[in-house]
Amino acid sequence: MIRDITLGQYYPGYSIMHKIDPRLKIVAVMLYIASLFIVKDFMGYVVVVIGLATVTAISKVPLRFILRGLKPILIIIIFTFTLNMLMTKGEILWEWKFLHITKEGLYNAVFMALRLVFLILGSSLLTLTTKPIKLTDGIESLLKPLKRMGLPTHELAMMMTIALRFIPTLLEETDKIMKAQMARGADFETGSIFRRAKALIPILVPLFIGAFRIAQDLALAMEARCYRGGEGRTKLNALKLKRKDALAMVFIAVYLGIVILERIFLIGLDAKIIALLF
Amino acid sequence: MQHEGNPLPKNRKKETERLAQDSIIQIHDLVYTYRHREEEINLPAINGISLDVERGSFTAVIGRNGSGKSTLAKSINALVLPTSGSVIVDGFKTDEEAHLWDVRQRVGMVFQNPDNQLVSAIVEDDVAFGPENLGINPDEIRTRIRIALESVDMYEHRKMAPHLLSGGQKQRIAIAGVLAMHPDIVIFDEPTAMLDPGGRKEVLDIMKQLHEEGITVVLITHFMEETIHCDRIVILDKGRVAIEGSPVEIFARTEEIEALGLRLPFAVEIAAGLRAHGIHVPQDILDTDGLVKYIVSESDTEMKRSKA
Amino acid sequence: MSITVENLTHIYNKGLAYETIALEDVSFTVPSGEFIAIIGHTGSGKSTLIQHLNGILKPTSGEISIGDIKITDKRVKMVDIRKRVGLVFQYPEYQLFEETVYQDISFGPKNLGLPTEEVDRRIRKSMQLVGLDFEEFAERSPFELSGGQKRRVAIAGVIAMEPEVLILDEPTAGLDPKSHQDILNMVEEVHRETKNTIVLVSHNMNDVAERADRVFIMDSGKLVKSGRPQEVFREREFLSHIGLGVPQTTEVAALLSERGFQVPEILLRADDLISFLAERLPAGGV
Numbered sequence: 001m002i003r004d005i006t007l008g009q010y011y012p013g014y015s016i017m018h019k020i021d022p023r024l025k026i027v028a029v030m031l032y033i034a035s036l037f038i039v040k041d042f043m044g045y046v047v048v049v050i051g052l053a054t055v056t057a058i059s060k061v062p063l064r065f066i067l068r069g070l071k072p073i074l075i076i077i078i079f080t081f082t083l084n085m086l087m088t089k090g091e092i093l094w095e096w097k098f099l100h101i102t103k104e105g106l107y108n109a110v111f112m113a114l115r116l117v118f119l120i121l122g123s124s125l126l127t128l129t130t131k132p133i134k135l136t137d138g139i140e141s142l143l144k145p146l147k148r149m150g151l152p153t154h155e156l157a158m159m160m161t162i163a164l165r166f167i168p169t170l171l172e173e174t175d176k177i178m179k180a181q182m183a184r185g186a187d188f189e190t191g192s193i194f195r196r197a198k199a200l201i202p203i204l205v206p207l208f209i210g211a212f213r214i215a216q217d218l219a220l221a222m223e224a225r226c227y228r229g230g231e232g233r234t235k236l237n238a239l240k241l242k243r244k245d246a247l248a249m250v251f252i253a254v255y256l257g258i259v260i261l262e263r264i265f266l267i268g269l270d271a272k273i274i275a276l277l278f
Numbered sequence: 279m280q281h282e283g284n285p286l287p288k289n290r291k292k293e294t295e296r297l298a299q300d301s302i303i304q305i306h307d308l309v310y311t312y313r314h315r316e317e318e319i320n321l322p323a324i325n326g327i328s329l330d331v332e333r334g335s336f337t338a339v340i341g342r343n344g345s346g347k348s349t350l351a352k353s354i355n356a357l358v359l360p361t362s363g364s365v366i367v368d369g370f371k372t373d374e375e376a377h378l379w380d381v382r383q384r385v386g387m388v389f390q391n392p393d394n395q396l397v398s399a400i401v402e403d404d405v406a407f408g409p410e411n412l413g414i415n416p417d418e419i420r421t422r423i424r425i426a427l428e429s430v431d432m433y434e435h436r437k438m439a440p441h442l443l444s445g446g447q448k449q450r451i452a453i454a455g456v457l458a459m460h461p462d463i464v465i466f467d468e469p470t471a472m473l474d475p476g477g478r479k480e481v482l483d484i485m486k487q488l489h490e491e492g493i494t495v496v497l498i499t500h501f502m503e504e505t506i507h508c509d510r511i512v513i514l515d516k517g518r519v520a521i522e523g524s525p526v527e528i529f530a531r532t533e534e535i536e537a538l539g540l541r542l543p544f545a546v547e548i549a550a551g552l553r554a555h556g557i558h559v560p561q562d563i564l565d566t567d568g569l570v571k572y573i574v575s576e577s578d579t580e581m582k583r584s585k586a
Numbered sequence: 587m588s589i590t591v592e593n594l595t596h597i598y599n600k601g602l603a604y605e606t607i608a609l610e611d612v613s614f615t616v617p618s619g620e621f622i623a624i625i626g627h628t629g630s631g632k633s634t635l636i637q638h639l640n641g642i643l644k645p646t647s648g649e650i651s652i653g654d655i656k657i658t659d660k661r662v663k664m665v666d667i668r669k670r671v672g673l674v675f676q677y678p679e680y681q682l683f684e685e686t687v688y689q690d691i692s693f694g695p696k697n698l699g700l701p702t703e704e705v706d707r708r709i710r711k712s713m714q715l716v717g718l719d720f721e722e723f724a725e726r727s728p729f730e731l732s733g734g735q736k737r738r739v740a741i742a743g744v745i746a747m748e749p750e751v752l753i754l755d756e757p758t759a760g761l762d763p764k765s766h767q768d769i770l771n772m773v774e775e776v777h778r779e780t781k782n783t784i785v786l787v788s789h790n791m792n793d794v795a796e797r798a799d800r801v802f803i804m805d806s807g808k809l810v811k812s813g814r815p816q817e818v819f820r821e822r823e824f825l826s827h828i829g830l831g832v833p834q835t836t837e838v839a840a841l842l843s844e845r846g847f848q849v850p851e852i853l854l855r856a857d858d859l860i861s862f863l864a865e866r867l868p869a870g871g872v
Binding site: 342343344390444445471472474475476477500501502539540541544545547548551552554555556557566567569570573574576577579580583 | 627628629732733734759760761762763764765767789790792829831834835837838841842845846847856857859860861863864866867868869
């Protein structure tokens with residue numbers, strides 16, 4: 001049942017991608033997303049595809065695993081595509097009542113849809129090759145400078161750690177409660193929306209009580225193990241940049257450089273090529 | 279603890295401050311009351327307990343639910359502070375703010391629910407949690423993780439996620455997490471209540487092993503069967519000590535134990551039943567092995583006697 | 587009501603890389619009114635099995651009938667299964683959610699679509715069966731009760747549906763010895779009064795030996811042995827091979843026989859062992 005949902009889609013592996021410092025990967029993804037907005041034409045996408053393909057190959061994550069990440073946002077992609085196609089003014093290719101498709105609209109639609117696809121593919125590579133716990137460490141470390149501004153970075157990271165630890169436990173708990181209430185004749189699948197919402201009470205009440213029980217037990221256990229906040233605490237896995245991280249930095253710098261150069265010198269080339277073809 | 283390379287800083291306080299060298303835990307007239315929210319009354323969970331626990335001993339505290347045994351356990355770790363009376367751990371009073379962390383470092387606790395006491399989604403990170411809190415350097419933590427996980431036989435599972443382990447294995451991780459803090463005392467608060475027979479045995483074996491290694495073990499339980507090999511049993515009822523003594527002394531008082539809603543170990547129950555039939559079974563028979571040996575030798579003598 | 591299970595197989599995540607066979611070709615029949623116990627260690631498939639018996643899980647293949655209804659048939663309504671089969675999960679007190687004991691117990695009968703008077707009658711009856719005084723407990727919040735009492739409320743919630751087959755998964759887990767005994771006695775009492783079929787899942791051999799008509803042993807998804815307790819617990823070596831023990835009484839008897847003190851029959855109750863030994867040991871002793 002609910003247990004079948006796989007959360008935080010990490011793909012276990014030992015590739016270089018898996019081993020790169022999580023902070024670097026987070027920053028790299030942010031730069032990559034920025035690069036998608038620097039690119040203004042299809043020529044730029046060629047660079048993006050080459051970059052993405054290289055990184056995917058290095059990560060050794062099967063392509064179908066990565067493509068699976070697109071499924072949940074397929075509707076958004078189609079929506080963006082349709083909207084761009086119908087709403088752009090320009091040279092009309094097809095018309096029906098108030099609907100019209102223009103040449104520019106088609107160009108924009110394909111362009112925007114691809115931007116979304118690349119965005120998802122790139123960022124899902126981050127979660128696919130980084131254990132959630134490493135991701136947490138990375139975020140905590142990157143946020144550290146903000147601690148001076150009063151942001152409780154340690155507490156945030158601890159919350160994320162605990163959440164990751166207890167998501168499977170809570171899912172299991174939900175599954176058990178659902179089954180127990182089903183055995184008592186509860187029906188979650190039929191009736192009006194109002195009825196169905198009401199049918200959730202027998203699940204939500206025990207679930208909340210259970211969550212509070214866990215919180216209480218865990219707080220006690222943490223205190224018993226001398227937890228007193230981030231002050232004076234050491235870390236087993238302190239993050240350190242290594243040689244392969246330097247290589248990764250060079251890679252991302254080169255990639256960004258090419259994207260920018262393409263934007264400056266080759267912009268509009270794709271339009272000329274398209275014009276030549278049609 | 280004899281883990282190599284990490285001598286404990288035992289000389290932190292003056293010898294004169296130590297009250298009695300041999301009693302690592304001293305409880306004097308302990309009273310703890312909590313406020314009932316709705317009825318606005320104070321309910322005593324512990325109602326005047328005095329108890330000393332010897333260094334390196336194995337003590338079992340037994341009682342029904344609501345007898346105050348869990349509250350007693352928590353008061354030794356300063357998770358609960360006395361309403362009146364005192365609890366002194368290795369010379370430190372638990373209600374002195376300045377020594378709170380000295381107390382907690384010395385007293386490790388293993389709780390009932392194996393799921394709700396593990397903090398991290400990776401086994402070795404969880405074991406590291408305590409030492410990290412103590413500010414120990416990462417290299418030292420790594421050594422401690424290895425030793426602690428090896429001693430509960432879980433080292434090969436160090437990279438796993440706790441929710442994929444069995445109840446007994448999770449409990450062993452929790453024990454490792456406590457051991458990595460180098461405690462003098464480990465308190466087990468009903469550690470087997472939620473485990474199946476296999477898991478129960480795993481945890482009991484580790485408890486015995488820790489005791490042999492010189493750690494002071496306090497076991498809170500409601501299973502008499504688990505207390506046969508203890509040095510001393512303390513039975514609580516309604517927040518007070520009802521009976522205490524060695525297992526042999528305690529199990530001789532069968533009627534009192536049953537009146538307290540507890541169940542005798544199986545061998546003791548059979549021995550008591552035989553005594554009721556006029557057979558004088560010795561009082562020191564506590565486990566199945568002892569019982570079998572006794573019956574066999576007894577019937578042998580009987581056979582020889584009838585032949586003669 | 588009888589239970590018939592034929593060639594039941596259940597595979598989790600079928601077709602995926604991590605598919606696991608939870609049940610493999612399990613077949614058995616339980617005649618109406620029998621008290622059976624299912625034994626097996628964690629992961630042996632016993633939880634998966636009982637979840638099939640009231641239709642919460644659907645078999646990958648195989649058929650199950652309760653009385654004359656084939657519950658694996660797609661056309662069967664869930665409510666018809668629930669009327670017949672009651673399932674009490676492990677730690678059932680974690681499913682309590684209503685403001686009062688009365689309301690919580692009413693949840694099941696109401697879901698069956700029964701009229702108010704009938705629901706009321708069933709609540710009173712089930713509370714009496716589990717040993718909760720109506721006047722004292724009906725209007726109290728289930729959350730302020732003790733552990734043992736909460737569990738009684740939860741069990742009453744299933745009993746109030748008046749199932750002819752009552753399945754209990756480890757109903758004594760986590761209780762202290764007194765409550766443990768009380769709950770088992772209560773199950774026996776319900777069995778005696780309502781003449782229903784009982785399926786008790788347990789890993790406590792002693793509890794099972796004293797109460798069950800028949801014992802089913804599960805191991806790695808298969809039903810490996812079944813029979814009267816006397817027959818099943820004779821197989822001490824086989825049981826220990828699959829990681830299970832025998833009742834302590836049987837254990838002592840076996841150890842005695844090994845050492846030359848012959849105990850001819852399989853003894854299941856401590857009292858039987860005591861009277862057997864008392865006849866053969868010299869009074870007075872050493």
